[in-house]
Amino acid sequence: MRALLFDLDGTLIDSAEDIAISAQRGFEEVGVVGVxxxxxxxxxxLSLADLYRALCPDGDAARRERFIQAYRRHYAEHGTEHTSVYPGVEETLRALSHLRLGVATTKLTAVAEQVLAKMGLREHFQHVQGTDGFPPKPHPEVVRRALAAxxxxxxSAALVGDTDRDVLAARAAGVRAAAVTYGGWSRQRLAALAPDVLLDRFSDLVYWVGSNEGVPGVGGLGAGRGAGGGGAGFSTLMR
Known part of the structure; x- marks a missing residue:
């Protein structure tokens, strides 16, 4: 394996509360109450446009665009107030620094860059690819552009994500799919999609990469996990 791509929200960072608050503000600004x-x-x-369609299916394109702009204004000012990096992310990224690492997210590239910088993660990635003017996941374009960069x-690559859109985008792009079970989707729902691997902890990625490279425990992360301490918490569903 030569490259790993990562979804951002629900995979590297727990940003659900900030996204939910900004979405609420966006809906309120366009007169949609009770969400x-x-x-x-x-x-x-979901992309912001698809989120609007899911929760307010009124077909009003102008109102949808106002919602998107209102969301982005609020998120730009408050988007990391309740956000945290998931346990083991920084250590794992350092352990995998011998690979080409990138981000492939539904966020705009500029927004993703800002969030990664604020959360202290930007230095770990050779490229950050957002969804700028082309279809979002499960369409594979964001993955293809990240790989090209x-x-x-x-x-020789894999995409690590937390929802069906990540798994489907990985398949469509021809890369392996690693699904984390602590983000947006449950282990049971993700297992039904048959990704290449299910990861209960982000740090388990080291063991999976090592098993594909023939070097278990790359970088020594999690030394001592084995007899008496439980093995790596991942399940390989298919190769």
Whole structure:
């Protein structure tokens, strides 16, 4: 394996609360009341346009665009107030620094760059690819552009994400799909999609990459996990 791509929200960072709050503000600004944070959370991973269509299917394109702009204004000012990096992310990215690492997100590239910088993660990635004017996941374009920027062929890469859109985008782009079970979708729902691997902890990625490279425990992360301590918490569903 030569390259790893990562979804951002629900994979590297727990940003659900900030996204839900900004979406609520956006809906309120365009006169849509009563949308709960729980409803927004249930649709995490959608583009803003698709989120609007899911929760307010009125077919009003102008109103939808006002919602998107209102969301972006609020998120730009408050988007990381309740956001945190998931446990093990920074250590794992350092352990995998021998690979080409990139981000492939539904966020705009500029927004993703800002969030990664604020969360102290930007330095770990050779490229950040947002969804700028082309179809979002599950369409594979964001994955293809990220791979092109990293100079990596699809057959030597994987996409790590937390929803069906990530798994489907990975398949469509011809890369392996690694699904984390702590983000937007449950382990059961993700397992039904048969990704290449299910990861209960982000740090389990090291073991999966090592198993594909023939070097278990790359970088020594998680030393001592084995007899008596439980093995790596991942399940390989198919190769």
């Amino acid at each position: 709960s944070r729980e409803e927004v959370r249930a649709h995490l991973g 990293l100079g990596s062929p699809a057959e």
